[in-house]
Amino acid sequence: MSLMDGNGAARQDGRSYILQVYPRLANASDACCNVKVTKDATAATVIQDVAASLGLDTSKSYVLAEVKECGGEEWVLEATDLPVHRVLLWPRKAQDQHLQSEGFYFLLQERNRDGTVRYVHLPALSKEREAQRLVARGFLPPPHKDFDDLCNLPVLNEDTILENLRNRFRKKKIYTYAGSILIAINPFKFLPIYNPKYVKMYENHQLGKLEPHIFAIADVTYYAMLRKRINQCIVISGESGSGKTQSTNFLIHCLTALSQKGYASGVERTILGAGPVLEVRHECLTLL
Structure with a gap:
């Protein structure tokens, strides 16, 4: 994400932000998609803007995942979550001049009909191993009673x-x-x-x-x-x-x-x- 206005000038009033979202889809390139949003824009709004910008199939369901450098965690945002508010908690360098290599960015991921997330670049896994992988990446809650996070x-x-x-x-x-x-x-x-x-x-x-x-x-x-x-x-x-x-x-x-x-x-x-x-x-x- 960049804290910039539409003309590339830095904004300090928090009224306009450029979110950089990287699509991780079957037929999408690795290039990021820049969307201009307000500070109170929800994840659902950002997903709609990215889908419209990339010309994605609107009949499918997508999720926005926040990636953070510490452990490379990926956390799926709820529809009502505010991505800009999360970015403001990132290190200043990741806020001002965001690059995927810096370790703080957003991913657009397709959701399956059963509510799980499709991993395009991962090999086929058994249901048990797939569930473990999803839990490790923060997409599904662990099935046991206690949570290690x-x-x-x-x-x-x-x-x-x-x-x-x-x-x-x-x-x-x-x-x-x-x-x-x-x-x-x-x-x-x-x-x-x-x-x-x-x-x-x-x-x-x-x-x-x-x-x-x-x-x-x-x-x-x-x-x-x-x-x-x-x-x-x-x-x-x-x-x-x-x-x-x-x-x-x-x-x-x-x-x-x-x-x-x-x-x-x-x-x-x-x-x-x-x-x-x-x-x-x-x-x-x-x-x-």
């Missing part, structure tokens, strides 16, 4: 969020995603999910492809640093006793294991040893 909850409110977290905690699943954010619940006991096998399991995997884990956050951050060659930041927030210190230790352990290819590192021991001192100093500064 709160964004997939059919009804999103405080009660459903707490109930989902409670159900997962009972199954000893202390990690849950909320998009690209990881929610951790302190189990107040040791869980055998932090050994080198788990570091290797999550190495170089897209976020959301595997069960939520703090190693997944560390892995995505590490490889984003190598790929983009810029500093990365992980923000850890929570109440006292929620497990921030332990989570920091797990992150450092995973990051040093990735950088040292699994071998023990004196750097890790030094950082972990300095952690309590830094935390005490931070608390003192906060009190002052």
Whole structure:
């Protein structure tokens, strides 16, 4: 998407926007379709404009999917969702000069008669594997009772969020995603999910492809640093006793294991040893 008016001039008043939509259809090219919309334009309106611009068969049903860089997630927008409002949450670079290579864009996808989404470029899959693929891409809610990503909850409110977290905690699943954010619940006991096998399991995997884990956050951050060659930041927030210190230790352990290819590192021991001192100093500064 570009925050531009029809003449190519940047708009700051939010009245006119150019959405760049990439069709992923059987007989469509990879070139994007530019549509001029208002800030309050719904996904249904955008789909109609793109269909008219591309001359698509209006008897068929289409969906608009938002693609975000973190894990390459694809989320189908509801008819009443506002695409421009979502774009305004993207990084500034993706807003001002949008390219598909930047990792933030919209896809136009054809919907089957049964409500599923047709994957044009994917090989034929069994119904079970196809359902798993759709769930992984955010097109269908998981069939089980607990959701590893709160964004997939059919009804999103405080009660459903707490109930989902409670159900997962009972199954000893202390990690849950909320998009690209990881929610951790302190189990107040040791869980055998932090050994080198788990570091290797999550190495170089897209976020959301595997069960939520703090190693997944560390892995995505590490490889984003190598790929983009810029500093990365992980923000850890929570109440006292929620497990921030332990989570920091797990992150450092995973990051040093990735950088040292699994071998023990004196750097890790030094950082972990300095952690309590830094935390005490931070608390003192906060009190002052």
